[in-house]
Amino acid sequence: MTNVTPEDVQALIELFDAGDWDELHITLDDFQLHLNKDPAARRAWNGGERTVVDTPAASVATPAPVAVPAASATADATGSADYQVPDGMSVLKAPNLGTFYRSPKPGAAPYVEIGQKVDADSDVCLIEVMKLFTPVKAGVAGTIREILVSDAELVEFDRPLFVIEPDA
Numbered sequence: 001m002t003n004v005t006p007e008d009v010q011a012l013i014e015l016f017d018a019g020d021w022d023e024l025h026i027t028l029d030d031f032q033l034h035l036n037k038d039p040a041a042r043r044a045w046n047g048g049e050r051t052v053v054d055t056p057a058a059s060v061a062t063p064a065p066v067a068v069p070a071a072s073a074t075a076d077a078t079g080s081a082d083y084q085v086p087d088g089m090s091v092l093k094a095p096n097l098g099t100f101y102r103s104p105k106p107g108a109a110p111y112v113e114i115g116q117k118v119d120a121d122s123d124v125c126l127i128e129v130m131k132l133f134t135p136v137k138a139g140v141a142g143t144i145r146e147i148l149v150s151d152a153e154l155v156e157f158d159r160p161l162f163v164i165e166p167d168a
Helices: 006-018 039-045
Strands: 023-028 031-036 090-093 098-101 123-129 132-137 142-147 153-155 160-166
Touching: 006 023, 006 031, 123 160
Parallel strands: none
Antiparallel strands: 023 031, 090 160, 098 123, 098 153, 123 132, 142 160
């Protein structure tokens, strides 16, 4: 049996991103990895039912949203550092590397929309790693003001996902 670690997967993703490949398939025993730079192909590849695994909070810590001063820059949806978080807002960041999904399954309504009120324990998206879907909680009660990532997009650890205006 092949033991593929998260570090192995991260290294493969980085090599794929740096290379000129459009698509990559790897199968090792019971491990399969499919990478494709075409967003439409990613949606088709993962078009089946999603299995959501509700991981106990003790084993996976979701980082709390961080209030960011207006002068502070964080990565925008393109990964550059020119995105400015408005004063008084909180940014919810990805708890781990994976594929970001706005809805619980293909064709379903998104968890949240811009302008929607959320509680700290509201699910706002899913992050998928190797067919393991982990719900991400808002972490703060407030109103969704911006969604910074596209559906089915690969996100890095700590990448900004949502801007939330905290309740006063």
